[in-house]
Amino acid sequence: MNFINKLNAAWTGNDSLLCVGLDPDLARLPARLRDRPDGIVEFCKAIIDATADLACAFKPQIAYFAALGAERQLEAICSYLRAKYPHIPLILDAKRGDIGATAHQYAREAFDRYGADAVTVNPYMGFDSVEPYMEWEDRGVIVLCRTSNAGGSDLQFLDAGGQPLYQHVARLVAEKWNKNGQCALVVGATFPEELAQVRKIIGDMPLLVPGIGAQGGDIAATVNAGRTAAGTGMMINSSRAILYAAAQDGEDFAAAARRVALETRDAINQYRR
DSSP states (O other), X not given: OOHHHHHHHHHHHTTOOEXXXXXXXXXXXXXXXXXSXXXXXXHHHHHHHHHTTTOSEEEEBHHHHHTTTOHHHHHHHHXXXXXXXXXXXXXXXXXXXXXXXXXXXXXXXXXXXXXXXXXXXXXXXXXXXXXXXXXXXXXXXXXXXXXXXXXXXXXXXXXXXXXXXXXXXXXXXXXXXXXXXXXXXXXXXXXXXXXXXXXXXXXXXXXXXXXXXXXXXXXXXXXXXXXXTTSOOEEEEEOHHHHTOOOOTTOOHHHHHHXXXXXXXXXXXXXXX
C-alpha cells in the first residue's frame, strides 16, 4: 500500500485528521526515563500506544534525535511503528534540501534506513533536489510551501510572477512535480487564509498542517480552510501539547497524552463535515 492509500485508510479507519508529532526533549521527559539509555524509546512507544487509535499519522522530527546522537533510538521507534501499527503512516520530518546525488542519500536515509512512508523536503533548490525522493514511488514527498513560523514570510511572500512565492510552489508541485501522485504540501495552521488559497490551487492533494497546540493555530479556522469536500485532506499536527500534556490526578504521561489527543481529534472532527 502506498503512502496516499495508507493515509486515506487512516483518515477513515481512525476517523481522524490528527498527526501526532514525536519530538522527545530529555528535559521534559518523566524523571524516571531521563537517565535511562532507552528512555526516549520507552517514552515514544508509550505515546504511540496511547494515541494510535486517534491518529492518522505519526511524525518523528529527526533533529530531536540527531542532536542527542539517538539515531539508533529513532530506528527502534520507526521499527516499532512499522511492526505494531503498519496501517498508520510514518512521516519523517527532516526538511531536507540538497542537490541530486546528495538528495538521493537523504532519500535512502528516510525510506531505507528509517522505513518512513513519507518525508518532508525543502523545494528551494528546485525540482532536481526533490526528484530523487520520487524514485520510491510508493512513498510520500511532502514539500514545504507556507510554513507556520512568522519568518516564513521573509521569502514565501516574495512576488513570483504576480503571485506570492508560496502559491507558485503550490502550483508547481500540483501541476508539474506530482507526476506519480505521491506529493503533499506543508502549510501552517497559523495562516488559515493562505491555507485556503493553497487548497484552491491544489485540489485534493494532502496537506501536512503544523501549528495548532503549542503554536496557537485555531482549529476551526484551520479545518474550514483546508479540508477537502470529503472532509479529509489534512494531517493536522500536534507535538508538544500532546507529548507533554499536564497530567491530572491519577494520570501518567501517556494517559495525559491520550486525553489531549482525544480532545484534539474530536475538536478537529467538529468542523470536518
